[in-house]
Amino acid sequence: MSTRTFVIVVTLLSALLAGTVVGGYLIWSRTDQGGVAMIGGPFTLVDQTGRTVTQDTLKGKWSLIYFGYTYCPDVCPTSLSTMTLALEALPPEMVEKITPVFISVDPERDTVEQLALYHESFHPSFLMLTGTPEQVREAARAYRVYYRKAENDSATEYLMDHSSITYLMDPKGNYVTHFGHDVTAEGMAETLKKTIGG
Numbered sequence: 028m029s030t031r032t033f034v035i036v037v038t039l040l041s042a043l044l045a046g047t048v049v050g051g052y053l054i055w056s057r058t059d060q061g062g063v064a065m066i067g068g069p070f071t072l073v074d075q076t077g078r079t080v081t082q083d084t085l086k087g088k089w090s091l092i093y094f095g096y097t098y099c100p101d102v103c104p105t106s107l108s109t110m111t112l113a114l115e116a117l118p119p120e121m122v123e124k125i126t127p128v129f130i131s132v133d134p135e136r137d138t139v140e141q142l143a144l145y146h147e148s149f150h151p152s153f154l155m156l157t158g159t160p161e162q163v164r165e166a167a168r169a170y171r172v173y174y175r176k177a178e179n180d181s182a183t184e185y186l187m188d189h190s191s192i193t194y195l196m197d198p199k200g201n202y203v204t205h206f207g208h209d210v211t212a213e214g215m216a217e218t219l220k221k222t223i224g225g
């Protein structure tokens with residue numbers, strides 16, 4: 028090919044590549060921001076004392092929100108212990124600004140009484156929430172949480188598959204960040220200090 032044709036081909040290829048990169052970035056950033064905006068939303072549940080709790084109850088304070096179930100053998104107790112230890116590592120005036128929230132994905136077994144019992148093992152400021160299966164489904168949908176009863180023959184002894192993510196929401200109920208289940212109490216406390224400040 029002639030030099031001129033070569034230059035045109037290279038220019039076209041560069042434009043195509045640039046277009047792909049820019050387009051890819053736009054799609055990525057839109058998905059990312061869209062995903063963030065979609066965490067959180069309306070729910071109506073009941074806490075370990077029988078009080079009704081909605082998304083508005085949580086407003087005015089930061090909230091750490093975790094979905095799980097009290098019969099969980101390992102992942103949930105570990106996550107709730109991490110949250111408890113992170114809160115204990117913070118100065119009291121900062122702890123007052125945070126509500127740790129545990130939302131059950133196992134409403135059949137996690138009654139108000141069961142949550143009250145479970146509550147004794149973790150930080151006293153925890154709100155532990157349950158509801159009807161439909162109310163729990165709504166809350167999980169709002170926070171993009173996955174859960175499913177694991178296949179089992181027993182009606183009372185079963186495991187729940189569920190996402191293990193702790194969300195940090197701001198006092199207006201907006202998503203700020205999240206912690207994976209491998210986060211340490213120190214790591215969580217550091218992020219809370221940086222985000223919430225003194």
Ligand code: NI
Pocket residue numbers: 095096099100101102103104189
């Ligand atoms: Ni669990």
